[in-house]
Amino acid sequence: MRMAEMVSSGLEDLSLHINTKISNVKRTLQLRNAGEEPSFKSTLGEIKHEILLVNDLLNKMEMEVKHHKELKDLLKELQKSAESHEMEARHLSENIPFCLLKPTQSCAAGLTVKREEQPEVVEPKPAKKPPKESRLIKEASLITAEEFESLPAYMKGRLTCDQINAVVKGINKAVADKYKILHQPLKSMKAAARKLYYRFLEDETADSKGTFFVVEADIGEFTQLKVDKRFHAIVTVLRHCHRVREIRGVGRVRYVIS
Structure with missing residues (x-):
């Protein structure tokens, strides 16, 4: 009896499995x-x-x-x-x-020394503050005529040496204006400069630390250069001539002075 029940149960399971497969095929x-x-x-x-x-x-x-x-x-x-x-x-x-601490009034009152017995104290002249060190801002050198002539023809295209150097000067200006703001005390900044300051910090990455770089927003902020196809072609020339290098990140390309 049990054997018959087990066979019947196995056939039912097999039939249910086959019917499920048929339903899946139909669907x-x-x-x-x-x-x-x-x-x-x-x-x-x-x-x-x-x-x-x-x-x-x-x-x-x-x-x-x-x-x-x-x-x-x-x-x-x-x-x-x-x-x-x-x-x-x-x-x-x-x-x-x-020696830099000033005596309090109570201490001064306790020292009752006769006026004639008091030794003459020569106050040291205040030391002159050393002049602030001017922080050097790195800049790219212009492309020479020899370098321009040695460029591959496909890279040079219709570009002129003056057009390339105009971009070099623009990038140098953007770098100089950006790092002048970064080197200022935060308290002395106006609202517009402070807003730029915080954006500059957001542009920083671990790879760009200790370098001088700009992004396209800085070029648009501080120069009249157009970031178009010709600009990117000139950047290719500048990379070839080791004037700049690129650090790419999320949504930004950082043009670093080499």
Whole structure:
């Protein structure tokens, strides 16, 4: 009796499995045929369009996440630097030399020395403040006639040496104006300069640290240069001549003075 029940149960399971497979095949055929019907074609097209939009949004979201990660890393570095400066300032304030401390009024009152017995104290002249060191801002040198003549024909194209050097001068100006702002005390800046200052910090990456570079927004801010096809062709020449190099990141190309 048990053997018969086991056989019957096994046949039922097998029958159910086969029927499920047949249903799946029928559903697949129905869906394939549905794509051929005109009434469904527009719906499928809309679904495809929506999928492409979602994919595009996901790509943009991924770029934003990477950008915010870079900002987070930069803020961490700034925080570490600020904490280090704070510790140094605290150490200096807690270890002021005794000779620089002014005597309090109570101490001065306790020392009743006769006027004629008081030794003549010669006050030291205040030391002159050393002149502020001028921070050098790196700039690219102009292309020489010999370098221009040695360029490959495909790279030179219809460009002239003057056009190339005009871009070199523009990049140098943008670098100079940018780093003049970065070297100013933050408290002395106006609102417009402070806004640029924070954008400059956002443009920084671990690879660009310690270099002098500009992005296309800086070129548009400080020069009359047009960032077009000719500009990019000239940048190719400048890379070939080792005047600039590029650091590419999320949504930005950094033109670094070599």
